[in-house]
Amino acid sequence: MAEKKEFQRLPLKVVPSNYNVTLTPDLTAFTFTGSETITVEVKEKTRVIAINSADIEIQSVKFNDMTGEIKMDSDTETATFTFPDMLPLGQGTLSLVFTGCLNDKLKGFYRSKYTTPAGEERHGAVTQFEATDARRALPCWDEPACKATFDVTLVVPKNRVALSNMPVISECKTESGLRSVSFARTPIMSTYLLAFVVGEYDFVEGRDSDGVLIRVYTPLGKAEQGTFALEVAKKTLPFYKEYFGVAYTLPKIDLIGIADFAIGAMENWGLVTYRERCLLVDPENSSSVSKQYVALIVGHELAHQWFGNLVTMEWWTHLWLKEGFASFIEYLCVDHCFPEFDIWTQFVNQDLSQALDLDALNNSHPIEVPVGHPAEVDEIFDAISYNKGASVIRMLHSWIGDEAFRKGLNQYLSKFAYKNAFTEDLWDSLAEASGKPVREVLSTWTSQMGFPVLQVSETLEDGHRALTITQSKFCADGKSSESDFQWMVPIDITCATNPLKPFYSTVLSSKSSTISLDGVKAGDWVKLNPGTIGVYRVHYSSTMLDSLIPAVSNMSLPARDRLGLQNDLFALAKAGLSSSVDVLKVAEAYKSENNYTVWSDLASNLSTISLIMQYTDCSPLMDSYNIKLFSDVAARVGWEKKQGESPLDAMLRALVLSMLGHSGHTDTVQEAMSRFEQHISGEKSLDADLRSAVYGTVVKKGDKSHFDNLMKVYETSELSEEKVRVLRVLGYVKDEQQINNVLQFAISDKVRSQDAVSCFAGVATSVLGRQLTWEFVQANWKKLSIMFEKGSLQARLVKISIQDFVNRSIIPEIKEFFKKNPAPAASRVIQQSFENIELNAAMLERDREAIKSYLTKTDL
Known part of the structure; x- marks a missing residue:
């Protein structure tokens, strides 16, 4: 067995500046032919050019007029061209002719199956190049730092839509009856951002306030499902322009729903591709959760047009630089477009909590993890790069303030536009804008895995109150870490007098610190991490925790703090540092809770306890507990929508009815069965916000007839969101x-x-x-x-x-x-x-x- 070759990045004796590429996909044979002329610069004397190529057969290669010898290496995914003479220094052209396969692996240049409104099954051709699959569509320097411009021509059937990153500049009919479509030259960019789509689509279009043409492409006959995403994009591009102080640089942007797509979405510059359910919203059949989800993903991918596309990480080690930022910025966008979603509270539940759960494991990794072979990249597209990255940025934003944050981002984007950057480049721009030691503080969060737990206790001596805060690495198993982990931790502290405004702020740079509470009224509760912005957990003494419980019950403690308090307690209990019984006791203080996101996080944690209890004889007792806890809020929200209610009210209704239904609450189960039967019979359509809860309840508590009827829903629905909703509960x-x-x-x-x-x-x-x-x-x-x-x-x-x-x-x-x-x-x-x-x-x-x-x- 041959020894695996050590990965090496491409030699850069020869580098590209422009690709002129023509591709002709065959949508029946699932192949494509291609030719490209690459303008290159020969920087050092050499007879050899090595570029990336995978699953492609290269028929010929020339440098200027000199024919080269071709050697392929499938292990390293490279093609090496050796020429008889030394290549002349300076500019030259590398010309290639090649063929490839439109694969069914959802990567590279691949085929996607769809059904026409007439019921005919057909295929389109689409791309997914991140991280290292552009090489499956064309031989290229497939590394993010090897930027170039692209002139793309697609030769396609005359009745098919052809899209790429830039607008069409010309098209003509070929001798074979196909249509040759040429696109304008792209800005200088990385290969993983190149994209093309060939297929049948409808679209809706509009322009933002700066005149940028925005189109949302949908399956045939479903143009109205693109309207919501179009409106989000029309609001978002100008918002980002104003926030960053840098305009979107292309004349158009297309957003397109792809039937077969492995990930949620991909930020290709000017042509953003999405899984259908991540882009399309049906006016009648999409839930509030789905609308919010679409808004976040549209916001995320459009943020990448600046973070990732305009300024690109130098290598995949710095993946978080674009993903963490886009994951933070998407919330800014949705908060701007839809303040009714209270989206920053949901950030604590969706991003911060997931990041902390994963990062507490011994098999986590730092935000910045060395990446050698590109095959390693897929492993770090996870909650650390995205969610923890976003959480650290949120903490940074709070620490330096919005004005300095925006100023630093503008400086960074302006300085590195159309170039590549390292994490330290961003830290330096933000440090200059804020006057704070950003690199010194933030490097403790990006270079080491994990996060701290702050042990907090209060003392009273001679009438003086004081807090002692001690940091240590939080481990999911509760064991002390042998490594000498230490963070520089931005800390805010609030008290009962003003829960929204910190009375004390500092950066904890040592293992332990004692803080005077002389200015806090006697008997007032004291809490760390207001807004749950810090990327750490807090372990209060029993006395301090007890003093906070009344503020949970009467909701004088803000929602994000109510959420963070029980989330920390649950994590401590799972680590064995607190009792699970304490989690159940504290949960009782939330019976009057009215915030969807607080309930959502609490339900998630209780579901984990329920999962553990499945392996005991007291699982029915846990169901009974959940029924008692959720019954009051279920009675308040009811089954029917109320006049003027917010999307969060609809989401809360779905959540609590789902919990009650799955726990076997008799009235809830019966009502779910009744509404499902009315929906199936056509007597009364089931509200989209209730479908997940009802579908799950009738499958879990019903019989085979309910299951069979739900299968019919799957088979007859043409909406991807509805199909996935059914699949999740089958x-x-x-x-x-x-x-x-x-x-x-x-x-x-x-x-x-x-x-x-x-x-x-x-x-x-x-x-x-x-x-x-x-x-x-x-x-x-x-x-x-x-x-x-x-x-x-x-x-x-x-x-x-x-x-x-x-x-x-x-x-x-x-x-x-x-x-x-x-x-x-x-x-x-x-x-x-x-x-x-x-x-x-x-x-x-x-x-x-x-x-x-x-x-x-x-x-x-």
């Missing part, structure tokens, strides 16, 4: 044969590969379903590994299949399986899942009897 069935049928259905040709993982996730929510999912994955691994070859999908499949086990005995079996069946894109996820299994098992052993005792006695 696995709630209880019968072993039905569960296996659902798993088989998930990998059938009736389910798109990117959606199948949603089906697996639903199955894996029960003890039996979890075991059957793992057995199914093992038995069908060969097919699944081909289906989910795209790294992010493979990692999600593996994570869903194994992470929620509670029995340690399963770990050796999983290890042995993946030893024999390597899953390189999921190797980090596998290790993280082992940790989660250990954490689940430890929590069960430690707290099962105490939880059972408490649940037996409590009456809420």
Whole structure:
């Protein structure tokens, strides 16, 4: 067996400045032909040019008029051209002719299947190049620092839409009856941002206040589903221009929904591609959750037009530089466009909480992780690069203030426009704008993995109140870290007198510090991290925690603080640093809670306890507890929409009814069954906001007829959002044969590969379903590994299949399986899942009897 070659970046003796490329896709044979003339600069004497190429056959290569010898290396995904004479220094042209395959792997230049309004099945050709798949469409220098301009021509059937990054500048009919479409030259940019789409689409269009043409492309006959995203984009581009002080630089931007698409969306400059459910909103059948989701993703991808496209990270080590920023900036955008979403409270639940959960594991990684071989890149498209990156930026923004933040961003974007940058370049711009030691403070957050837990206790001596704060690395298993981790922690402190305004701010730069509370009234509660902005957890003394509970009950503590308080407590309990019974006791203080996001985070944490209790005889007691806790808020929100209610009210209704339905609340189950039957019969359409809750309840608590009727909903719906909504709950069935049928259905040709993982996730929510999912994955691994070859999908499949086990005995079996069946894109996820299994098992052993005792006695 040949030894694996050590990865090396391309030699840069010859570098590109422009690609003039023509591609002709064959939508029946699923192949394409291509030719390109690359303008290059020869910087050093050489006879050899090495560029990236994968799954492409190169028929010929010339440098100027000199023919070269071609050598392909599939291991390194490179093509090496050797010429008989030395290449002349300076500018030259590299000309290639090649062919390739329109693959079905959702990467590179690939085919996507769709159905016309007349019911005819057809295929289009689309691209997904990030991180390293442009090389599957054209031989190129496929590294982010090797920027160039692109002149693209697509030769396509005359009745197909052809799109690329720039506007069309000419088109003509070819001798073979095809249409040759040429696009304007792109700005200088990285190869992973190049894009083309060929297919049949409708569109809606508009212009923003600066005259930029915006089009949203949809499946045929569904143009109205693009209207919502169009309105978001029309508001967002001018907002970003004003916020960054830098205008969007292209004359147009297209947003297009792709039927087969592995990830959520991709920020190709001027041609942003989306999974359909991440872009399309149906006026009648889309939920408030989906609208918000679309708004966030549109905001994220448009933020990339500045962060990532205009200024690009130098190498994938700095991936977070674009992803963390876009994940933060998207919330600025949605807060601007839709203040009614209270989106920054949701940030705490959606981004910060997920980041802290993952980053507490021993198998986490720093925000900036060295990347050698590009195959390693897929592993860091995770909650650390995105969610923790965004959370650190949010903390930075709060620390230096909005004015300095915007000034620093403008300086950074202006200085590095059309260039590549390192993390330190951004820190330097923000430091200059703010006058604060940004690099010194923030490097402690990007260069080491993990985050601190702040141990807080209050003392009273001679009438003087004081806080002692001590930092240490928070470990998910509660064990002390042997490494000497230390952070520079921006800290704000509030008290009962003014919960919204800190009375004390500092940067904790040592292990421990004592702070005087002489200015705080006697008896006032004191709380760290107002707004839950800091990327750390807080472990209060029992006395301090008790003093905060009344402020939760009467909601004088702001929503983000109410959320953060119980979220920290749950994490401490799972780590064994507090009791799970304390989580249940404190949860009772939230019975009067009216904030959707607080309830959402609390429900998530209680669901984790419920998952652990599935492996005991007191699972029914946990259901009873959830019913008692959620009944009051369910009575307040009811089943029907109220005049003038906000989207968050609709989302809260769906959440609490789902919790009650899944817990077996009799009235909720009966009402769900009744409404489902009316929906199926056509008597009364089910409100889109209620569908997930109702569908899940009737599958979990109903019979085979309910399941069969829901399958009909899947088969007849043409809306991707509705199909995924059904797929997510099909696995709630209880019968072993039905569960296996659902798993088989998930990998059938009736389910798109990117959606199948949603089906697996639903199955894996029960003890039996979890075991059957793992057995199914093992038995069908060969097919699944081909289906989910795209790294992010493979990692999600593996994570869903194994992470929620509670029995340690399963770990050796999983290890042995993946030893024999390597899953390189999921190797980090596998290790993280082992940790989660250990954490689940430890929590069960430690707290099962105490939880059972408490649940037996409590009456809420």
